[in-house]
Amino acid sequence: MAVERSFVMVKPDGVQRGLVGEVIRRLERRGLKLVAAKFMRVPRELAEKHYEALKDKPFFPGLIDFITSGPVLAMVWEGPGAISVIRNTMGATDPAKASPGTIRADFALDVSRNVVHGSDSPETAEREIALWFRPEELVSYDRSVDGWIAEEK
Ligand code: IDP
Ligand code: MG
Numbered sequence: 001m002a003v004e005r006s007f008v009m010v011k012p013d014g015v016q017r018g019l020v021g022e023v024i025r026r027l028e029r030r031g032l033k034l035v036a037a038k039f040m041r042v043p044r045e046l047a048e049k050h051y052e053a054l055k056d057k058p059f060f061p062g063l064i065d066f067i068t069s070g071p072v073l074a075m076v077w078e079g080p081g082a083i084s085v086i087r088n089t090m091g092a093t094d095p096a097k098a099s100p101g102t103i104r105a106d107f108a109l110d111v112s113r114n115v116v117h118g119s120d121s122p123e124t125a126e127r128e129i130a131l132w133f134r135p136e137e138l139v140s141y142d143r144s145v146d147g148w149i150a151e152e153k
Contacts, residue, residue, distance in 0.1 A: 001080035001150075005035065005138075007128035008077050008086060009117040012070035019107055020073050023116055026089060026103060027077055031149035036076040036129075036138045042068050049131055059112065066112065074132050080150045083125055086118040 010023050028034070042050075047067045054060050077086060091102025095114050098105035108114045119125035129138070146152065 003078060003080055004082040004122060004125065005076050005078045005129060006083045006086045006119045006125050007117070007132060008075045008119075010073040010075075011113075011115055011117060012066060012072055013113040014107075014115040015071050015073065017107070017115075019115055022107070023073075023103060024075075027086065030079075030085065030089065032077045032079040032082060032085070033143065033146075034075060035078045035140065036074075036133050038074045038133070038137070039071055040074060041071050044068050046131070050128065062112065076129055076133060076138060083119055083122060087120060090116050090118050 008023075008027070010020050014020065014023060024034070044064065047064045048055070051060065051063055051067070054063065057063075079085065089103060091098030091104035093104075093114065094111040095104040095108035096110075098108075100106075103116050104114050119128050
């Protein structure tokens with residue numbers, strides 16, 4: 001599996017409900033590596049750019065109001081196949097349809113309050129990481145445990 005980077009966000013509901021640590025814990029113990037993190041209130045313009053692909057959906061105004069309603073934890077996580085691994089760890093968009101054991105199934109009920117965001121493809125990941133972080137905010141480093149998590153190539 002190629003090493004990938006994914007943009008991950010604990011949304012305002014996750015922050016308010018005290019789930020920041022829970023989300024980080026699940027990604028960390030999986031073996032994924034944190035390469036950037038920023039706790040912030042999301043400017044409206046950034047929220048609209050982030051969800052640009054959904055701008056014609058009926059729920060778009062409500063989604064933008066929600067994402068800008070309180071602070072979020074924006075992060076970049078790295079690892080082999082990180083993009084799909086994180087999507088699978090999060091579960092389906094609608095928590096009611098998410099598999100048991102996923103973040104959304106374990107901590108959410110409604111599609112409009114689903115706790116986390118994760119990039120859905122390599123192209124989206126690249127776009128979202130560039131939108132939320134400056135290049136110098138991404139921290140590259142080795143961990144002594146890396147060889148115990150994936151075979152080094
Ligand atoms: P994703 O977050 O699993 O990638 P997307 O289809 O990209 O799902 O939608 C982005 C976000 O928009 C969802 O996570 C959710 O917060 C919100 N959303 C999606 N569909 C609905 C809906 O039908 N009603 C309200 N909010 C929605
Ligand atoms: Mg999406």
